[in-house]
Each structure stands twice: as C-alpha cells, then as structure tokens.
C-alpha cells in the first residue's frame with residue numbers, strides 16, 4: 483500500500499479502538515470515516531490483493547453475509563463487516579481491522595452498491611432482493627434496480643449471483659449488452675430464495691406491463707423478461723446445487739427464509755471454488771446475527787428476538803415465528819423511519835389465533851392496524867409486563883430497529 487494508505491489504515495484502527503474503549507459502540511463508522519478523510523482511496527487500497535464478495539439487497543443481507551463468511555472460511559481467513567456497518571466507512575474499517583486476508587465478504591447497503599463496486603473491484607456480487615424500505619428515506623424500488631443495473635454495466639467482469647424469484651433483481655442483474663461498445667453479458671448464477679412480498683414487483687421494470695405469477699414462475703405480459711431457471715434451489719430442508727446434488731442444511735437460524743440465505747451463501751462461496759459439501763457444516767455454526775434470532779431464558783419463558791424493519795421482513799418474521807404468544811414492538815425514531823403508514827401494507831392476519839401483545843412508542847398505530855385485521859391484542863407498557871402476561875414457554879418478539887435495540891438492552895441489563 484502507498485504510505486498515505488498505511489498511515490490512514492493505522493489511524494483508522496486506532497480511532498476505532500479508542501471509540502470501543504470509550505464504550506461508544508464498535509467504532510467501525512468513526513474509524514472508517516477518519517481513515518477515508520486521510521486517504522479518500524483507502525477502501526480501494528485495502529481491497530487490493532483480496533478476493534471480495536459483496537452482498538446487497540433490502541432484506542437478509544446481514545445474515546447472508548455471515549453465512550457466506552462461514553462458507554468462504556473453508557479456504558482461509560475472511561475479513562467481514564460483522565457489525566452491520568454496511569456503508570464505505572464500515573467496509574474501510576473492517577478491512578483495516580482485519581489486516582491482510584486473502585478473502586473478504588462485505589454486506590453493502592443497497593444505495594452504496596455502485597460506489598463500493600467501484601472501490602473494491604469485487605470478484606462476485608450477490609443481489610438478494612429489492613422491496614420498499616423506510617418510506618421517508620429509501621429510494622423507490624424501480625430506481626434502486628436502475629442504479630444497480632447501471633453499476634453492473636460499468637463492471638462487466640464481476641460475477642453476479644442473483645435471486646431468480648425477484649423480477650426487479652433479475653432485471654437489474656441483466657443489463658443489455660452492447661457489442662459495439664465491447665460489452666459482454668454479465669456472468670450470472672441464479673438462485674431461488676423465494677419472494678413472499680410481491681407488492682413492489684407487479685410492474686415490469688423493462689416495459690411497464692403487468693408481471694404475472696403462477697406457482698414459483700413469473701413472467702412479463704409485454705416483453706421477454708421472465709424468471710430464469712435457478713441453478714441453486716431450496717428443496718425440503720436442504721439445498722440442490724447446480725450438479726443436482728442435494729445437501730442437508732442444519733441451521734441454528736429459523737425459517738425457510740434462512741434456508742434461502744444458506745443457498746445464496748453456498749452459491750457465492752462456489753464462485754471462489756468452495757465445494758458445498760465442504761461448506762455446509764460451517765453454516766450450522768452461525769447462531770444469532772447482531773442479536774437477531776437470539777434466545778434468552780427468563781422466568782420460565784424462552785424469549786426469541788426477530789427483527790422486522792419493512793413490510794417484506796414482517797411477512798418473513800411471521801413465517802419464522804412459532805405459533806406462540808407474540809410481542810410486537812414498533813418505534814418510529816430516526817433509524818426506523820418516521821412514517822409508520824407501511825403498517826397498512828402488511829397483512830397481520832397470520833397472527834390470528836396467537837396471543838398478541840403490543841408495545842413501543844407507536845403501539846397505538848399497531849393497535850389500529852391489528853383492529854382492522856380483526857386480530858385481538860393487549861397493550862403492555864413494558865417488556866417485563868409482557869413477560870408476565872404470557873404463560874411459561876416460548877415468547878416470540880418481533881420488533882423494528884430501535885424497538886429491537888431497546889429490548890436487547892433490557893435483556894442484557896438483567897442477564
């Protein structure tokens with residue numbers, strides 16, 4: 483590395499360590515920020531000589547990054563931004579902290595994919611899904627797909643691993659090749675991770691016609707865009723690889739959603755030459771991811787934490803949760819997005835028949851929503867009150883971002 487990059491990298495590590503020592507989080511954002519101030523090309527310098535995978539999408543990227551890191555670990559040391567700091571400051575800090583590693587797997591905020599592609603020149607990019615996120619901040623889904631597509635046009639050599647079930651992702655992953663410009667079609671490997679949430683992909687991003695669906699298939703009624711045949715699929719409790727071999731997957735993470743994430747991780751690792759048969763046992767070592775899926779025992783209740791931050795991830799959380807008493811908690815602070823009207827995009831009827839408790843700053847918004855869905859509920863003021871209100875056994879907690887952090891802090895305080 484050039485001298486400036488070495489200095490920047492060292493200062494970045496020191497700043498992150500000081501921030502951690504001062505009890506101000508893991509320090510990755512401030513460390514990366516200072517490093518990039520000293521050397522604006524620091525991320526590019528730190529990426530040189532590493533084989534890198536980027537993982538992006540609206541949902542599932544933290545978990546998929548963790549699973550992919552475990553799978554690629556078959557080959558050697560892997561740098562990763564495991565604390566979910568998924569912007570260039572976080573990537574810079576993660577690579578500076580890891581020192582020299584042959585591999586890196588980085589979770590990337592979908593808005594920053596183009597910038598991080600440019601800086602890191604990755605070997606492979608995994609595109610998971612695109613759906614509406616925080617209403618007051620996120621870009622429109624079609625606009626995000628357009629940004630991804632434009633970024634991939636500028637990087638024809640990157641290998642793409644993409645979700646065949648999401649029309650927006652498929653369109654973004656296949657930019658038109660212009661032979662006159664020397665463009666070649668990108669190398670895409672398709673996986674099937676399912677798509678529970680269809681409301682952001684009824685309209686074809688290519689021609690504006692309606693997208694139709696039947697079973698797992700989808701196609702545009704006005705142009706050739708349709709679901710490509712995936713090479714990696716989930717079947718029963720395992721994953722089928724491109725050779726047709728089936729691998730049983732034993733995860734410590736719940737739900738079919740995470741089997742899809744495991745299939746994605748194996749597909750990305752295969753781009754580095756990892757055989758699925760060598761990686762599957764490592765996937766089972768991943769437990770909770772930044773507190774998500776964490777289980778805590780308290781007063782005879784087994785409490786499990788599920789994070790749900792936008793409509794698609796609420797549907798996934800309902801799918802992962804056991805049929806058991808369920809606490810829902812909603813805040814609308816800055817990291818959550820201030821607008822809670824998205825609650826009306828989510829169908830809460832899967833909760834009918836479960837004991838439902840609600841809490842959080844915006845519990846009354848939830849109350850209105852549940853009432854419209856005809857789901858009975860009880861409002862509780864504190865987490866303690868919720869624990870006392872349910873019988874011994876499983877308590878599922880589904881919360882959005884800051885509500886989730888509040889409950890984690892509450893559980894950490896007692897344990």
Ligand SMILES: [Zn+2]
Pocket residue numbers: 686687688689690691702703704705706707
């Ligand atoms: Zn179309």
